[in-house]
Amino acid sequence: QITLKESGPTLVKPTQTLTLTCTFSGFSLSTSGVGVGWIRQPPGKAVEWLALIYWDDDKRYSPSLKSRLTITKDTSKDQVVLTMTNMDPVDTATYYCAHRSLRDLQSWFDPWGQGTLVTVSS
Amino acid sequence: DIQMTQSPSSLSASVGDRVTITCRASQSISRYLNWYQQKPGRAPNLLIYAASSLQSGVPSRFSGSGSGTDFTLTISSLQPEDFATYYCEQSYSILTFGGGTKVEIK
Numbered sequence: 320q321i322t323l324k325e326s327g328p329t330l331v332k333p334t335q336t337l338t339l340t341c342t343f344s345g346f347s348l349s350t351s352g353v354g355v356g357w358i359r360q361p362p363g364k365a366v367e368w369l370a371l372i373y374w375d376d377d378k379r380y381s382p383s384l385k386s387r388l389t390i391t392k393d394t395s396k397d398q399v400v401l402t403m404t405n406m407d408p409v410d411t412a413t414y415y416c417a418h419r420s421l422r423d424l425q426s427w428f429d430p431w432g433q434g435t436l437v438t439v440s441s
Numbered sequence: 442d443i444q445m446t447q448s449p450s451s452l453s454a455s456v457g458d459r460v461t462i463t464c465r466a467s468q469s470i471s472r473y474l475n476w477y478q479q480k481p482g483r484a485p486n487l488l489i490y491a492a493s494s495l496q497s498g499v500p501s502r503f504s505g506s507g508s509g510t511d512f513t514l515t516i517s518s519l520q521p522e523d524f525a526t527y528y529c530e531q532s533y534s535i536l537t538f539g540g541g542t543k544v545e546i547k
Contacts, residue, residue: 356536358485358538365528365538365539365540365541366477366479366485366528366538366541367538368530368536368537368538371536379535379536381535381536382442382535415484415485417484424473425472425473425490425491425532426532427475427487427490427491427530427532428475428477428485428487428530429486429487429490429496430484430486430487431484431485431486432484433484434484
């Protein structure tokens, strides 16, 4: 059974850097075809993809946020870390991590973590 | 970036209704299209991948179709537990999600 759980601060100040950790179990991020992604959802709004890292360390970022994001993996700890710099109140959202499967060029997120609400306020 | 436009943004339906949600891509994405269901306060859940493949454990009343730029998610007979928001996602290039369709009780 695959599970993922997000952890990190619930409150950050404007201009600070956010660091979120996704701790997972039930799979290895060294297995071919496996990835972990981050997705966020502002209150009452749609989901937005942020970043994705694959087993081979291939990293992908949302073009609109690429300059602010860094995604890394620690295979030995079964963790993926997302950092987002220069936080702003508009970045207030629930942040999810999710398992990504890659098969025959198709890919999808399943399952997702429970999410963690991050509020940006002074 | 490829833009994904869902329609309608919301709809009201009754239990037992057939419901169709549309997702349109700004350019051809072949069949690189996934559908997710999100209930209030919960994380999204995968329903359909690769446009029409039903994820394991998902009821057969859900189906997906389409290719190129136009895709549909159909719920053949709406059940009480299906009232939720539905999102499409394209995986042809840099990932993007649609704006969501909220299915409400009529």
